[in-house]
Amino acid sequence: MEPRGDVSEAGELDPVALGFMCGLEIHQQLDTGKLHSRMPSELFDYGIDEIPEGWTHSSRRLRASEGESGQVDVAARFEQRRNRSFVYFQPPNAGLIELDEAPPLEHDDEAIDIVLTMAGMMDAKPVSALQAMRKTVVDGSNTSGFQRTTLVATDGTVQTEEGNVGVDVICLEEDSARKLDTKPSSSGEVVYYTLDRLGMPLVEIATAPDIKSPEHARETALALGTLLRDTRRVRRGLGSIRQDLNVSIACGDRVEIKGCQDLDWIPRIIRLEMARQLHMYRMAGELRSEAGLPPLPEDRSDDEVPVENRVAAAAAARLPLDAHDMTQLFENCDSEMVRNSLSSGSRVLAVPLSGFAGKLGSRKTDSKGSQLPRLGRELASAAKVAGVAGIFHSDELPAYDISSSEVEAVREALSLTDEDAFALCVASEWQAELALESAVLRARLAYHRIPQEVRNVVIKRGQPDDGTTTAMRPLPGGARMYPETDIPVVEISEEHWDSINEELPLTSEQRRERLQGTGISDNQIEAILGSEMDDILIMGVEGGPCGCPPVPAKAWGSTILDNLRSEVAEGSGRDEADVPWPNLMLAIHARETGVVTREGVVPMARMLWLEGPNIDSGFEHRLEWFSAKSDENGFTPADTGAVEAAVDEVVAENADMIRERGMGAMGPLMGVVMGKLGGSADGKAVSNALRSRIAEISSEED
Numbered sequence: 001m002e003p004r005g006d007v008s009e010a011g012e013l014d015p016v017a018l019g020f021m022c023g024l025e026i027h028q029q030l031d032t033g034k035l036h037s038r039m040p041s042e043l044f045d046y047g048i049d050e051i052p053e054g055w056t057h058s059s060r061r062l063r064a065s066e067g068e069s070g071q072v073d074v075a076a077r078f079e080q081r082r083n084r085s086f087v088y089f090q091p092p093n094a095g096l097i098e099l100d101e102a103p104p105l106e107h108d109d110e111a112i113d114i115v116l117t118m119a120g121m122m123d124a125k126p127v128s129a130l131q132a133m134r135k136t137v138v139d140g141s142n143t144s145g146f147q148r149t150t151l152v153a154t155d156g157t158v159q160t161e162e163g164n165v166g167v168d169v170i171c172l173e174e175d176s177a178r179k180l181d182t183k184p185s186s187s188g189e190v191v192y193y194t195l196d197r198l199g200m201p202l203v204e205i206a207t208a209p210d211i212k213s214p215e216h217a218r219e220t221a222l223a224l225g226t227l228l229r230d231t232r233r234v235r236r237g238l239g240s241i242r243q244d245l246n247v248s249i250a251c252g253d254r255v256e257i258k259g260c261q262d263l264d265w266i267p268r269i270i271r272l273e274m275a276r277q278l279h280m281y282r283m284a285g286e287l288r289s290e291a292g293l294p295p296l297p298e299d300r301s302d303d304e305v306p307v308e309n310r311v312a313a314a315a316a317a318r319l320p321l322d323a324h325d326m327t328q329l330f331e332n333c334d335s336e337m338v339r340n341s342l343s344s345g346s347r348v349l350a351v352p353l354s355g356f357a358g359k360l361g362s363r364k365t366d367s368k369g370s371q372l373p374r375l376g377r378e379l380a381s382a383a384k385v386a387g388v389a390g391i392f393h394s395d396e397l398p399a400y401d402i403s404s405s406e407v408e409a410v411r412e413a414l415s416l417t418d419e420d421a422f423a424l425c426v427a428s429e430w431q432a433e434l435a436l437e438s439a440v441l442r443a444r445l446a447y448h449r450i451p452q453e454v455r456n457v458v459i460k461r462g463q464p465d466d467g468t469t470t471a472m473r474p475l476p477g478g479a480r481m482y483p484e485t486d487i488p489v490v491e492i493s494e495e496h497w498d499s500i501n502e503e504l505p506l507t508s509e510q511r512r513e514r515l516q517g518t519g520i521s522d523n524q525i526e527a528i529l530g531s532e533m534d535d536i537l538i539m540g541v542e543g544g545p546c547g548c549p550p551v552p553a554k555a556w557g558s559t560i561l562d563n564l565r566s567e568v569a570e571g572s573g574r575d576e577a578d579v580p581w582p583n584l585m586l587a588i589h590a591r592e593t594g595v596v597t598r599e600g601v602v603p604m605a606r607m608l609w610l611e612g613p614n615i616d617s618g619f620e621h622r623l624e625w626f627s628a629k630s631d632e633n634g635f636t637p638a639d640t641g642a643v644e645a646a647v648d649e650v651v652a653e654n655a656d657m658i659r660e661r662g663m664g665a666m667g668p669l670m671g672v673v674m675g676k677l678g679g680s681a682d683g684k685a686v687s688n689a690l691r692s693r694i695a696e697i698s699s700e701e702d
Contacts, residue, residue, distance in 0.1 A: 003251045003298055007279045007373060010271040015213045018298065019250025022211040023168075024220055027175075027202050027242045028228045029235040032111045034199035035174050036104035036148060036487065037097040040115045041200045041235070044091050047180040048192055055091045058099065058138060062138045062145045082387055082434075083188035086140035088177065094195035100144040103486045107132070107150065107172070111201040114233045115152045116496040116500045118203055121227055121507075122167050124156030126492050130172075132484035139473070140191045141176035142198065149204070150482055151172035160223050162216045164679070166208030175200040188431070194314055203228070211245070214267035214274075214401045216247065221263050225255060229536050231505050245270060250299040250449050251279025258470055259457035269457060272370055278467075279373040283359065287447050289320065290355060302447055308448060315444040323349045323436050326424065335401035337500045338378045339427045349425050349432040351440055353393075354412045356421035357448075360395035368439065370466040375446055381471040382442035383435035391439055392424040395437040463690040514538065524561065536581060540593050546582040547619030551589050559588055568606045583609050586622060595627050598684060600635025607633075637685070647689045651697065658697050665694060 005013040033040050046052070061084075085594065107130065119126055134146040140146075140431060149171050156167030184190075200614035205224060211217045221243050228241070237644050238261075245257040249271055259267055284296045293311050297303060326348045328570035330338055338348070353360075361374030371377065376393045383391045393409070398404040414422055423439050425432040445451050454476075455469040506514070510532050514628050515525045518541050528534050537557055543550035562598070563586060571575035587605040590596045596604055607629055611621050649677050658665045664685075673686050 007275040008401045010275040013274050021209040021248045023209040023246040025244040026205040029240045030201040031235045035201040039093045042093045042318050044196050053501045055089050060086045077122045087192045089489045098195045098198050100209045111529040115203050116284045117172050119153035120501045122156030124153035126153045130490040131485040134484045160219045165210045165220050168208050171204040173202050214270035218266040247273045253282040256454045265464050272467045276373040315447040318354050321440050326350045341396035347429045351436045353421040357419050358394045362396045371468050379439040382438040386435040386438050388427045388435040394421045418623050520557045546615050548585045597637050599634050646673050651693045663699050
């Protein structure tokens with residue numbers, strides 16, 4: 001049955017009817033040091049123009065090598081043909097291992113335990129031994145030309161409202177280098193990387209294709225992200241978690257989509273990919289019909305190798321790789337881009353595309369502003385992977401200051417009929433040839449269902465442009481994997497696994513239930529969970545650290561949410577994370593028991609931190625020191641009688657102001673009362689007493 005659906009209304013496509021399949025790959029940075037170098041995992045927020053002069057850099061070219069099977073991976077071979085070179089900047093947390101000039105160290109033990117904990121939370125089955133593998137990567141993101149990855153567990157489950165989703169594999173791997181910039185050159189692109197991120201430990205989780213719909217994919221990604229954060233052992237912030245989508249429909253094929261950072265975009269990205277695959281299937285059917293070739297089956301499982309080989313041979317015959325130099329035809333072109341390129345030594349090459357007139361398309365958008373799928377964009381995407389800015393094709397010309405007379409001159413030079421199209425590329429000769437070769441090969445694939453490949457979400461200003469994607473490279477095969485012989489195998493004993501499962505962290509719901517028993521508000525609960533500070537709140541409510549008695553939940557919750565640590569650290573020259581929680585607990589206990597005024601909490605907590613007795617010296621000794629220093633610095637609360645006397649005196653002196661302003665006199669008179677008490681009174685106590693007296697006077701006047 002012919003697959004149904006309007007590609008211009010991606011949101012209306014029926015996943016079930018189209019044979020939708022989808023799985024997720026989640027990559028999450030762990031909050032530990034680097035995986036194989038014992039360097040700290042630290043990111044330096046520098047752009048290409050901000051790199052410190054003291055950072056050294058090195059240049060490399062990478063080449064594809066044979067894997068364990070003796071084959072060169074298709075993706076690695078393609079990357080090598082792009083003829084790119086790479087420049088690596090070396091930050092303080094990158095050494096010889098990151099530069100691939102020293103052998104890697106064994107796995108970081110903490111990172112192993114974190115991933116085993118995640119496996120336990122997903123009820124997965126750990127492998128008996130951790131064997132690091134090398135995964136060939138020659139896009140420059142790894143100085144070695146490969147990424148180290150280790151299988152940790154298999155056969156897990158993540159629960160969602162739409163049903164359970166299987167987890168096929170859970171791996172521990174190194175993160176890649178961070179790209180800074182790409183600059184063109186006559187010999188190929190130069191790509192700039194910094195090595196601060198290289199070697200950070202990642203957990204990679206690949207689900208089974210159990211996802212039922214685009215919306216279910218978002219729900220699954222959210223559930224997995226929540227589970228990982230529940231460990232409290234992962235990094236937070238932009239770029240710390242990445243979601244890749246594996247998407248197909250029955251008439252298409254598997255495509256891996258990278259760059260899905262925003263969960264809310266996932267359904268839209270998937271639906272647009274479904275529309276693209278459906279459009280390309282219909283395009284293949286049209287091309288085959290015109291060429292008298294066998295029709296393409298509605299389901300890829302019905303493909304027959306001999307038939308597809310026959311179609312491939314026919315497509316290659318109809319679309320030869322026959323590049324022609326058209327530079328002379330464009331010497332007087334009005335296009336500034338073309339003129340500037342020719343003046344710098346570029347050439348204009350063209351290839352004929354027999355039978356493709358009207359099939360390449362021009363830019364159109366759907367009702368939500370996303371570009372509709374078209375073959376011309378696929379050809380341009382393939383060409384761009386070769387390093388050029390793009391190509392021109394005849395369905396969109398004349399345009400871009402390329403005239404109709406120049407278009408006709410190209411058509412005449414290529415001896416094209418009205419049914420034929422062409423593609424142009426303006427670049428250095430070798431690069432234009434590679435780009436047009438990529439475009440022609442992609443045009444040949446238009447006779448088949450869409451190719452398996454890795455695609456990337458089109459990003460503008462840090463977010464998806466419209467949810468569409470562009471080609472990156474062929475989908476990698478198994479030939480890219482081979483054992484890492486420099487790293488010892490790690491045995492996972494039954495005792496080790498049992499100890500992991502005995503200490504699994506609480507889930508988000510369990511944490512919420514625990515907080516609901518403390519009496520704090522729902523808003524405070526959500527804020528504390530969002531900042532992952534619930535363990536700190538429970539510590540204060542239950543007491544115990546360094547002998548401190550429990551502190552009131554609301555007071556302690558306000559201390560956490562008001563970020564009192566930051567105020568204590570201010571002016572100290574040290575980080576707020578260095579301020580011990582037991583010091584703040586002692587300060588809040590002192591305030592609640594009348595040892596220190598509210599105004600004295602921050603300065604006295606800072607003094608206790610920087611000058612006071614060590615935490616190990618005992619709570620009573622530290623509280624005694626704190627009380628004495630509070631008294632010396634005028635932060636001991638005045639007694640109730642002194643407060644009331646000062647308030648009465650100030651009210652009597654300012655009765656006229658109170659009669660005139662009523663409660664508007666509160667602000668000015670608060671300062672007067674506090675001045676009389678020498679700062680020794682609790683501001684809240686003074687405020688309550690003053691408010692009461694002003695109310696009495698106001699009622700007398702009434």
